[in-house]
Amino acid sequence: MPWVRPYVRSDGTPVRGHSRWAPGAKRETMIFGVVALAVVGLGNSNVSAGAEGAPPPHSTVQYPIQFDSAPAAPEPRPTVSYPIRWER
Template sequence: MPLVRSYVRSDGTRVRAHARWAPGAKRETMIFGAVALAVVGLGNSNVSAGEDGTPQPKSTVQYPIRFDHAPAARAPQPRPTVSYPIRWQR
């Protein structure tokens, strides 16, 4: 949306700063709104999986996840990736 700064017309009329729609923007916004409304309307339908009596999978995950049988390992220590010393400028 372009912003029009304040200016003075050739007949001396002062025009305040205002914003206006770009040409064709209202039509494009209306089309976008209609499509968005259709998507929301179709997305909120009452159809859901499993209404025909088929069993639905149940979650077997228990949170928080703990590794009870894993050995207590220390965090890996960082290793240098080069075998030569890096000299920094002082």
């Protein structure tokens, strides 16, 4: 959109600066909007690309998951051998 700078009309009326649609821009914007609505409308249809009546996939995972080949985690041990005194 072009910007029109402030100016004074020939009768002395001041006109503030404003933006104005370029010639043909309203028509182009309307065409773009119609095409966008058509794409959204067709994109939300219930047409599937797969085979009709195909069963949905099923999960093959068994919970809880256990890793038999992984070594057991070691027990946590303190990192200091002296008692830590807390202020009271």
